[in-house]
Amino acid sequence: MQNVKKTYKDFQLDVSLEIKSGTVVGLLGENGSGKTTVFKALLGLISIDEGSIYSVEDKNDVGVVFSDSMLSQYYTVKDISTILKAFYKHFDEKFFLTKAVEMKLPLKKTIKKFSTGMKAKLKVLMALSHQAKVLILDEPTTGLDISARMDIYDMLRDYMEEDESRTILISSHITNDLDTLCDEIYIINDGKINFHEDIDRINETYGLIKCSEKEWQTLDKQFISNYCKEKWGYGAITNEKQFYLENYPKMIIENINLDDILLMNIKGERL
Numbered sequence: 470m471q472n473v474k475k476t477y478k479d480f481q482l483d484v485s486l487e488i489k490s491g492t493v494v495g496l497l498g499e500n501g502s503g504k505t506t507v508f509k510a511l512l513g514l515i516s517i518d519e520g521s522i523y524s525v526e527d528k529n530d531v532g533v534v535f536s537d538s539m540l541s542q543y544y545t546v547k548d549i550s551t552i553l554k555a556f557y558k559h560f561d562e563k564f565f566l567t568k569a570v571e572m573k574l575p576l577k578k579t580i581k582k583f584s585t586g587m588k589a590k591l592k593v594l595m596a597l598s599h600q601a602k603v604l605i606l607d608e609p610t611t612g613l614d615i616s617a618r619m620d621i622y623d624m625l626r627d628y629m630e631e632d633e634s635r636t637i638l639i640s641s642h643i644t645n646d647l648d649t650l651c652d653e654i655y656i657i658n659d660g661k662i663n664f665h666e667d668i669d670r671i672n673e674t675y676g677l678i679k680c681s682e683k684e685w686q687t688l689d690k691q692f693i694s695n696y697c698k699e700k701w702g703y704g705a706i707t708n709e710k711q712f713y714l715e716n717y718p719k720m721i722i723e724n725i726n727l728d729d730i731l732l733m734n735i736k737g738e739r740l
């Protein structure tokens with residue numbers, strides 16, 4: 470997406486993002502930040518006001534999960550299999566039904582009787598079952614417990630391992646799950662991308678600095694991107710942890726996680 474703009478009454482999306490083939494990209498952002506709008510624009514489900522989108526042309530090649538997508542409550546897994554077979558050129562019925570059984574999804578019960586976790590697994594399985602080259606997954610794990618989330622991430626890992634050109638764009642609220650799955654992270658805040666980084670670089674070079682007001686005043690801030698004034702002093706993100714470890718040996722410099730980065734990008738100040 471290049472300089473894509475979309476204006477609603479109280480909201481303006483203005484984003485550029487690049488998803489390279491063969492990668493898993495996470496899109497993080499708080500409620501209402503514009504994640505679903507990005508997904509809809511990518512899929513051509515909404516018109517855009519400005520900018521360019523280069524996306525997958527053949528919809529057979531895309532597997533999608535929308536957080537608010539509707540499945541008729543009166544379908545069974547078997548019914549869905551029949552429908553997907555009619556929809557998608559490359560639907561793999563055997564894979565779909567075998568996986569459904571593996572994940573303990575009843576084949577003949579209506580979805581109405583499924584738990585939240587079962588419905589979520591079914592939605593991801595539907596997206597995975599037609600040899601898509603790209604998966605676009607809008608909060609596929611929201612509301613799920615740790616074990617259901619892990620089942621879904623395992624499915625996604627298997628999907629990626631089968632073909633190295635496969636690609637996933639995934640959004641989630643549970644940010645710390647994503648660092649084991651994703652190669653890159655984008656953060657969207659109020660319709661704008663304000664952070665983009667490789668997971669490896671985050672793990673290796675990013676850090677969370679915690680310091681007193683006095684330490685903050687004299688701190689060399691050349692490698693600080695965001696900071697936040699707290700009751701106890703200042704918290705700040707650096708992308709050069711080593712520099713601060715070497716030059717400020719007495720200061721608290723912790724490893725950072727995606728929650729810290731997200732929070733600091735939402736409520737912190739930029740330098």
Ligand SMILES: Nc1ncnc2c1ncn2[C@@H]1O[C@H](COP(=O)(O)OP(=O)(O)OP(=O)(O)O)[C@@H](O)[C@H]1O
Nearest residue numbers: 477478479480498499500501502503504505506507
């Ligand atoms: N069709 C629409 N008409 C007007 N405003 C809209 C429309 N669709 C989305 N918006 C607004 O755009 C903003 C972004 O919504 P979006 O659904 O993209 O956020 P999100 O990051 O996916 O949120 P959540 O995590 O809660 O699903 C919100 O303020 C929403 O009210």
